[in-house]
Amino acid sequence: xxxxxxxxxxxxxxxxxxxxxxxxxxxxxxxxxxxxxxxxxxxxxxxxxxxxxxxxxxxxxxxxxxxxxxxxxxxxxxxxxxxxxxxxxxxxxxxx
Numbered sequence: 001x002x003x004x005x006x007x008x009x010x011x012x013x014x015x016x017x018x019x020x021x022x023x024x025x026x027x028x029x030x031x032x033x034x035x036x037x038x039x040x041x042x043x044x045x046x047x048x049x050x051x052x053x054x055x056x057x058x059x060x061x062x063x064x065x066x067x068x069x070x071x072x073x074x075x076x077x078x079x080x081x082x083x084x085x086x087x088x089x090x091x092x093x094x095x096x
């Protein structure tokens with residue numbers, strides 16, 4: 001099965017530009033080293049002005065295994081972005 005990874009969290013509106021630039025750079029770097037990786041950064045619409053919810057999505061033809069998930073988490077931790085609350089990671093797989 002090709003597991004997909006979804007990670008969501010909140011950032012202060014004032015930190016949004018920094019967070020977006022950092023995550024896009026992280027995803028671009030991962031895409032260069034992981035063949036076929038599809039990474040996306042999404043924003044929840046209609047969020048309060050002071051906080052923005054972001055979601056990173058990751059998919060690949062071979063799926064997102066635990067080793068790659070840990071790498072993504074470690075790369076994110078190295079960014080040391082100021083978050084507004086915890087970061088949530090969830091894995092889904094297509095129905096057969």
